[in-house]
Amino acid sequence: MRALVYGAATALALAAAPAAAQQSQFEKYQKMVAEGSPVELFELSGEELWKKKQGPRQASLEKCDLGKGPGVLKGAYAALPRYFKDVDRVMDLETRLLHCMTTLQGRTREEATKRLFGDANQPSEMEYLSAYVAGQSRGTKLAPGAAHPKEKEAYELGKTMFFYRTGAWDFSCASCHGEAGKRIRMSELPVLSEPKAARPLMATWPAYRVSNSTFVTMQWRINDCYRQMRTPEPNFGSETTVALITYLTVTAKGEAYRGPGTKR
Amino acid sequence: MKRNLIVLAAFAATAAYAEPTARDVQQVLQRDFHPRGQATMERLAQDGVQRVCTETRDQPPAALAKQLEADQMKTIAFPSGSLMGDWKNGEKIAQSGRGSMWSDKPGAAAGGSCYNCHQLSPKELSHGTIGPSLLRFGKTRGNGADTQKYVYGKIYNAKAYNLCSQMPRLGHAGTLTEQQIKDLVALLLDPASPVNQ
Numbered sequence: 001m002r003a004l005v006y007g008a009a010t011a012l013a014l015a016a017a018p019a020a021a022q023q024s025q026f027e028k029y030q031k032m033v034a035e036g037s038p039v040e041l042f043e044l045s046g047e048e049l050w051k052k053k054q055g056p057r058q059a060s061l062e063k064c065d066l067g068k069g070p071g072v073l074k075g076a077y078a079a080l081p082r083y084f085k086d087v088d089r090v091m092d093l094e095t096r097l098l099h100c101m102t103t104l105q106g107r108t109r110e111e112a113t114k115r116l117f118g119d120a121n122q123p124s125e126m127e128y129l130s131a132y133v134a135g136q137s138r139g140t141k142l143a144p145g146a147a148h149p150k151e152k153e154a155y156e157l158g159k160t161m162f163f164y165r166t167g168a169w170d171f172s173c174a175s176c177h178g179e180a181g182k183r184i185r186m187s188e189l190p191v192l193s194e195p196k197a198a199r200p201l202m203a204t205w206p207a208y209r210v211s212n213s214t215f216v217t218m219q220w221r222i223n224d225c226y227r228q229m230r231t232p233e234p235n236f237g238s239e240t241t242v243a244l245i246t247y248l249t250v251t252a253k254g255e256a257y258r259g260p261g262t263k264r
Numbered sequence: 265m266k267r268n269l270i271v272l273a274a275f276a277a278t279a280a281y282a283e284p285t286a287r288d289v290q291q292v293l294q295r296d297f298h299p300r301g302q303a304t305m306e307r308l309a310q311d312g313v314q315r316v317c318t319e320t321r322d323q324p325p326a327a328l329a330k331q332l333e334a335d336q337m338k339t340i341a342f343p344s345g346s347l348m349g350d351w352k353n354g355e356k357i358a359q360s361g362r363g364s365m366w367s368d369k370p371g372a373a374a375g376g377s378c379y380n381c382h383q384l385s386p387k388e389l390s391h392g393t394i395g396p397s398l399l400r401f402g403k404t405r406g407n408g409a410d411t412q413k414y415v416y417g418k419i420y421n422a423k424a425y426n427l428c429s430q431m432p433r434l435g436h437a438g439t440l441t442e443q444q445i446k447d448l449v450a451l452l453l454d455p456a457s458p459v460n461q
Contacts, residue, residue: 230364233297
């Protein structure tokens with residue numbers, strides 16, 4: 001059923017945007033891949049982990065407040081990142097999940113962050129949970145926090161970082177995501193500073209990656225871009241990574257969430 | 265006086281979410297990143313080229329660009345004699361996307377990631393388009409000493425020729441060795457290279 005809905009949405013998108021002939025082949029492939037995606041399996045495993053009692057307090061995450069109240073999942077992901085009063089900072093999904101692991105479950109940050117990014121053989125807890133929580137926002141329009149001064153500050157910092165040239169190879173995010181119609185090898189590169197490109201992209205993250213059978217999150221995406229930018233490694237859940245995710249999500253606001261997606 | 269106060273008040277009102285200054289950003293980066301493998305924290309400090317290109321969104325004033333390009337030119341150590349190495353090695357270097365990442369083994373042979381952005385050999389269909397196509401580069405330009413020198417220099421330090429180019433300074437950054445750059449010069453200029461077929 002979901003595959004049908006997705007297929008219809010793709011068909012609509014195709015009809016609405018006059019795509020170049022070469023792109024339509026690519027989109028057909030994407031659609032084919034999406035229909036055979038194991039994303040729902042990740043969501044199911046994520047639901048089990050959400051309800052599983054863990055840590056010194058033997059508590060589940062079911063009382064985790066993702067911004068809409070303790071345990072409220074419906075539409076929560078689409079409203080992230082946002083400012084959280086209890087920690088006086090902006091958090092994205094993964095940063096907030098980590099916060100709930102340390103507070104509700106009593107786990108140490110060290111233990112909970114030991115294996116954030118998984119692989120094909122063993123996906124990580126964070127990946128499963130991200131799939132589950134994000135899936136509860138399907139159909140909800142992206143509406144990240146953009147009113148609180150700290151949310152505005154996060155947006156500005158993210159924007160600055162997006163254009164900030166650094167690292168051994170002098171790259172900024174815009175080095176690869178700054179000009180329309182460009183590719184790295186065969187990968188098309190969306191101009192993420194523009195709503196037109198950011199919207200469909202942010203509406204489908206996190207995502208299952210067919211090429212290496214992994215489920216990938218936004219924190220992973222930022223981390224792996226910086227790896228290829230030849231910088232040191234960004235800290236998980238740091239102000240910088242959350243600011244970039246805020247900037248990208250605010251740029252994509254208004255788009256109906258339809259992930260977790262399926263990528264090449 | 266009154267005007268100054270109004271300006272100050274307006275500044276204070278927007279300061280909470282104004283664009284971060286260059287110094288703020290460096291503080292944030294030093295706090296939010298950690299060194300890993302060969303990727304040290306020093307890499308986050310912007311040099312003059314990175315700073316000017318960031319501040320002008322890659323559109324530096326012409327006079328400043330000319331001056332900084334001249335400074336960059338001085339970083340290039342041109343070897344004496346022929347700059348043409350082995351195009352077969354050059355092709356391998358152009359294909360490889362490894363090198364200078366925290367996930368790369370320090371000291372292991374790096375690549376130039378050339379195909380990520382450029383078309384080179386017509387046999388390689390999986391090439392990027394961020395940089396210009398270099399198909400038949402030597403065929404159209406010949407392989408004289410000046411052309412060799414230009415290609416060597418451009419790969420060693422692309423910012424000496426175009427200050428805010430998106431191309432990494434592969435020699436200057438320590439990613440590629442002198443011999444590897446010579447092999448890439450051959451890939452572009454040797455008449456036997458697939459690039460020129």
